[in-house]
Amino acid sequence: MRRNLGAVAFAALMVVAAPAWAQDAPAGNAETGKKLFLADGCYECHGRVGQGGAFNGPAPILAQTQLPFDAFKQQLREPSADMPAYADTVLPDGGVADIYAFLRALPGPKPVKDIAILNH
């Protein structure tokens, strides 16, 4: 329980952050980003489709992240809560941009009304 709280804060940040990501983000390759997302183990906590998951507490949704790129990179380099840090020796800035592009390209939520079993 106690370890959930920091991660919740990060999740909240990702939901309410300003949508300045588009114009500020460096160009990245989504295909390469997908490979890095898997190779670097991001999916282990956040899921392969960015649905979110759990580590010591909830791991936030990353599909179509609304986090600005700089904040995203900051979270990787010096994470809040218990998320492990990814130094540039392990994940260079270019790779961060690729992952960011991949996450932005992931399909987000579908309309709930289109899925019958979610409407009971």
Add this chain to the structure above:
Amino acid sequence: MPKRREPDVRRRNFLKGATLAGAAALTPPLAGKAEAAPPVGMPPKSVPLPNLVVETLPPRANPVNQTTSGGDFMVDVLKTLDLEYCAINPASSFRGIQEAMINHGNNKAPEILTCTHEEIAVHMAQGYAKMRGKPMAVMAHGVVGLQHAAMALYNAWCDRVPVYVLIGNIVEADKRGPGAEWYHAAIDPAALVRDFVKWDDQPASLQHFAESAVRAYKFAVTPPMAPVLISLDAELQENPIPDAEALRIPKLGKIALPQGDMGAVEDTAKLLVNAEAPVIVVDRMTRSDAGMAKLVELAEALQCAVIDQWGRTNFPSRHPLNQSMRARAVVAQADVIVGIELNDFWGALNVFTDRIVRSARSITKPGVKTVSIGAHDFFAKANYQDFQRFQAVDLFVAGDGETTLPYLVEAVKRLLPADRKAALEARGKKLGDAHRALVEQAREEATIGWDASPITLGRLCAEVWDQIRGEDWSLVGNGINLNWPRRLWTFDKKSRWNGGSGGAGVGYNGPGSLGGALANRSEGRLSLTFQGDGDFMFAPGTLWTAAHHRIPLLYIMHNNRAYHQELMYVQAMADRHSRGIENAHIGTTLRDPNIDYATVAKGFGVYAEGPITDPNDLAPALKRAIAVVKRGEPALLDTVVEAR
């Protein structure tokens, strides 16, 4: 039933009281066939042939049959304790009472459950007790069996669950056969687990056993509930009863549970009714639907937030005042926090960060008033640190939470000023709006990756909910604590969720779920569990017990092919060193080869399908498996899903 009379013989004199019926019955006709001896002083007419029959009879002082045994009396005692089942892995040190249980006791109350590991037996008892509301017995070898059982006993101890453990031992050294019986004997076998059982004894007589058996039961079910253990000397189990008339079985009277001091309850009520943002946090409080209803009554009277930490089903998941999914936010705004049966109050009020330098900080407002209601401080031990970090509170009310709750409700209702009605309704509406927003958010987030493979956990739990929502379902296990059921399903009564392992000892979920399902069997509930693959591999033989005893339970294998939490931890360590994570799988994964859980289950006689990788295959597979469970058998679906 034996009548009251004091025993006047030592136990080791049993053989003197043993019936010689067996030998006597055989001896006359066999003796009649022997030749008559010649008169004294006269030489024999001829050298007699050896009488093999007579010479191979056991000595008359060592009879071969008996009509009573201490084990019979022990079973008579156990029958007064309303123990429905006794889970065992067979062992010679309790062969006496086992035979008595199945023959003298007709294998009823208790009925023996055959388990393939003592850890399974204890975890079954743990899950059963939580759902059924009374203990199950377990029997184990006093040394090696108890060593197997130890971790499960620790889980039950942390979970505040009564388990009634009987172990076998051979106390007297000269009565132990060479070899295994010496390996399996101990001077003090309970020492191994004494740190996490509430009470233990090794009776020296049958009367001593009777009194200790009833005492142990009483201790186990009095809050804080916990496992108890009695070591049974094999001689005491097996030897004839020297004087049955002397034995008596003490009565187990009604146990009134401890309630909190009424003055303290009144003080708690005053704090709650005068608060602007009161919050109730509950963990292992509810044992009945009545207890759950009382908590609802309290929350609705106050229109306050309730955080259910899910040690049991304490509060309806769809109640608008349920704020469990935004616990931090409501705790941070609270001016009064009442914790009921919290094992970790500190953890509810603080944030802990698992970094190179571990740190913690409070998330509460300055001046927040805190009250703890619970029975946990009535009994604690020092060595194992299950009591968690110390949290200072303004008022500690020593009493069982569920027992104390009705008095708190009454006091709150009496003290609530009528002129606060509008303010309370506004508070409740605000909380209800936040709750409904989170429910909608959960549905939306469940759609992410809806058609992906590996199957997302949101999709898995949505599909399962669609199949069970019309049933009297019961989630008896949740191996890796998925939060999707809490987000998407409606938990509206106590039996909907049976709590977790207690001590986070991996290996609980398979057998613990089975124990819960056994308790549900007589109620006709549809039992299901999310089964982690790593947890499953500790005790896969659980499936055989499920099949053998026809215990209906749907295992939904959460197959992520790893000890995934540990994989993430190793990854975090590698990241600290900037070494990359390519080696993090070493020692943490269950790949190469992938385990075919459906085939494993079939081998144990359990209906199984899988591996299921396409989310569109889930619904039909669930329908088939649920049909199997509804006809009274276990089933397993191996679903290959997202890791977390």
